[in-house]
Amino acid sequence: MSISSTGSSPSSRRNSFRNDAFIDEKDVIDSITNTEMGCLSIVVLGASGDLAKKKTFPALFNLFRQGFLQSNEVHIFGYARTKLSDDDLRERIRGYLIKGAPSENPEILSDFLKLIKYVSGGYDSAEGFLSLNKAISEHELAKNSYGSSRRLFYLALPPSVYPSVCKMIKSYCMNQAVPTGWTRIVVEKPFGKDLASAEELSAQLGELFDEPQLYRIDHYLGKELVQNLLVLRFANRFFLPLWNRDNIDNIQIVFREDFGTEGRGGYFDEYGIIRDIIQNHLLQVLCLVAMEKPVSLRPEHIRDEKVKVLQSVLPINYDEVVLGQYEGYTDDPTVSKDSNTPTFATIILRIHNERWEGVPFIMKAGKALNSRKAEIRVQFKDVPGDIFKCKKQGRNEFVIRLQPKEAMYMKLTVKKPGLDMSTIQSELDLSYGQRYQEVPIPEAYERLILDTIRGDQQHFVRRDELRAAWEIFTPLLHDIEDGKVKSVPYKPGSRGPPEADELAAKAGYVQTHGYIWIPPTL
Ligand SMILES: NC(=O)C1=CN([C@@H]2O[C@H](COP(=O)(O)OP(=O)(O)OC[C@H]3O[C@@H](n4cnc5c(N)ncnc54)[C@H](OP(=O)(O)O)[C@@H]3O)[C@@H](O)[C@H]2O)C=CC1
Numbered sequence: 224m225s226i227s228s229t230g231s232s233p234s235s236r237r238n239s240f241r242n243d244a245f246i247d248e249k250d251v252i253d254s255i256t257n258t259e260m261g262c263l264s265i266v267v268l269g270a271s272g273d274l275a276k277k278k279t280f281p282a283l284f285n286l287f288r289q290g291f292l293q294s295n296e297v298h299i300f301g302y303a304r305t306k307l308s309d310d311d312l313r314e315r316i317r318g319y320l321i322k323g324a325p326s327e328n329p330e331i332l333s334d335f336l337k338l339i340k341y342v343s344g345g346y347d348s349a350e351g352f353l354s355l356n357k358a359i360s361e362h363e364l365a366k367n368s369y370g371s372s373r374r375l376f377y378l379a380l381p382p383s384v385y386p387s388v389c390k391m392i393k394s395y396c397m398n399q400a401v402p403t404g405w406t407r408i409v410v411e412k413p414f415g416k417d418l419a420s421a422e423e424l425s426a427q428l429g430e431l432f433d434e435p436q437l438y439r440i441d442h443y444l445g446k447e448l449v450q451n452l453l454v455l456r457f458a459n460r461f462f463l464p465l466w467n468r469d470n471i472d473n474i475q476i477v478f479r480e481d482f483g484t485e486g487r488g489g490y491f492d493e494y495g496i497i498r499d500i501i502q503n504h505l506l507q508v509l510c511l512v513a514m515e516k517p518v519s520l521r522p523e524h525i526r527d528e529k530v531k532v533l534q535s536v537l538p539i540n541y542d543e544v545v546l547g548q549y550e551g552y553t554d555d556p557t558v559s560k561d562s563n564t565p566t567f568a569t570i571i572l573r574i575h576n577e578r579w580e581g582v583p584f585i586m587k588a589g590k591a592l593n594s595r596k597a598e599i600r601v602q603f604k605d606v607p608g609d610i611f612k613c614k615k616q617g618r619n620e621f622v623i624r625l626q627p628k629e630a631m632y633m634k635l636t637v638k639k640p641g642l643d644m645s646t647i648q649s650e651l652d653l654s655y656g657q658r659y660q661e662v663p664i665p666e667a668y669e670r671l672i673l674d675t676i677r678g679d680q681q682h683f684v685r686r687d688e689l690r691a692a693w694e695i696f697t698p699l700l701h702d703i704e705d706g707k708v709k710s711v712p713y714k715p716g717s718r719g720p721p722e723a724d725e726l727a728a729k730a731g732y733v734q735t736h737g738y739i740w741i742p743p744t745l
């Protein structure tokens with residue numbers, strides 16, 4: 224078999240099971256021995272839910288319309304307890320598919336919807352999973368490819384049911400065509416609530432499936448500029464000598480949302496912002512920013528380096544924590560009136576290694592703030608021997624804007640154009656919307672689902688990574704639950720508690736006053 228191409232036509236993408244850009248010799252051999260062809264059954268468990276309709280099915284549709292999923296190979300099964308017909312499910316998701324691809328040809332939409340079948344059953348019901356297996360097998364037989372079937376189970380479900388669902392899959396729904404086919408399980412966050420519960424969940428799933436079959440999804444790892452981090456750091460000479468404690472003063476990793484917990488108050492009150500965003504999404508970003516160069520781009524090599532960073536994080540110092548809760552949060556009837564759950568947190572993490580000793584990683588996340596954005600802000604130290612006396616104009620910063628309006632920009636000091644010899648702050652700007660006008664940026668879920676089909680675990684969380692991540696936050700989370708660390712109130716629509724800005728300033732972050740980067744318009 225020839226190695227797949229990433230050409231632009233749907234037919235050439237059909238065989239695109241590998242990311243050719245990063246293929247090495249061993250991958251070539253693997254791709255020859257592992258043909259990855261044949262019938263593909265994608266099962267969305269929890270198909271009646273929020274994530275399925277908003278993210279999972281639209282991602283599958285986008286893969287289909289771009290030619291990555293083919294009608295002659297793929298079938299999609301929704302499974303949940305709610306009694307629905309095939310058409311009911313199709314109607315439920317139709318609007319969300321159109322929203323993501325408004326100008327798509329209606330025939331393509333209808334071709335995609337025809338691939339979807341719904342099976343109703345309980346999450347611990349042998350009968351339900353036998354019916355599901357029957358439906359999958361019928362599809363495999365119809366496609367005449369029983370010998371090489373691939374089964375992908377996407378658990379868009381609350382984690383409480385993961386163990387029983389996995390047991391049912393293992394008992395009744397495994398691909399029978401070993402070694403040519405496969406069975407893979409995608410699980411959504413949160414993976415547990417603390418170290419002990421995460422370990423218990425990992426042990427339960429680990430008894431049923433091998434690590435290469437388990438894909439713990441963290442959708443931030445599917446974002447374009449998060450995926451760019453390793454390329455940026457390790458393919459550019461610019462950054463190699465600068466990326467360390469000698470040059471960098473502090474790094475901020477920030478997530479801000481301009482809406483509250485609307486509709487998800489019950490879930491959120493149990494988890495809070497640290498479990499919802501910082502322990503997973505922001506910590507994954509930190510790993511990619513801070514890790515050493517991996518031996519190669521093999522998923523295991525990358526994940527080995529991520530684990531080392533996590534294991535080097537020092538215990539959190541509570542003097543470097545600010546927690547907040549927006550006013551009005553407890554008005555939600557599903558939230559307890561005396562809740563101490565943080566909807567905002569700034570937590571400084573410190574990495575005890577040669578590269579990062581003394582550099583604060585300021586992790587900030589909040590709901591109901593004054594803007595929606597996620598970014599990494601690398602602030603450099605002051606220039607020694609400043610002959611221009613330009614400190615007042617601010618420090619060099621390298622900012623990676625993950626969303627919205629993906630961009631990277633470098634804030635730097637230049638001579639103010641004109642006759643005067645004075646300095647101003649300006650920027651080198653790479654705004655994706657402007658630079659890559661012809662390239663639609665794929666949705667994170669789209670990319671990650673494609674990775675699961677390709678068998679590429681690079682952008683998924685390994686079990687030891689998860690353990691190391693929970694080790695960092697579990698003591699603080701328990702102390703918040705015991706009321707030993709309190710959330711302070713902040714106004715919805717604000718920057719969060721002023722104490723958070725004070726903490727960042729104390730850690731060394733110097734705000735540049737009078738300069739704001741404005742994303743360029745076309
Ligand atoms: N929604 C989102 O934006 C995001 C969600 N996630 C994660 O994805 C997973 C699914 O999220 P989401 O779709 O919002 O969740 P939902 O609450 O919508 O649940 C999904 C489906 O699971 C079934 N279900 C709900 N509660 C229970 C329960 N207590 N016991 C058994 N089954 C239940 C329901 O199906 P039925 O009753 O028909 O069986 C429901 O339609 C969760 O782990 C969540 O944390 C992660 C990132 C973002």
Ligand SMILES: O=C1O[C@H](COP(=O)(O)O)[C@@H](O)[C@H](O)[C@H]1O
Pocket residue numbers: 442480499500597
């Ligand atoms: O996982 C989650 O992420 C979303 C934010 O995702 P984004 O891709 O829009 O940045 C957040 O709203 C939600 O609370 C959380 O569970």
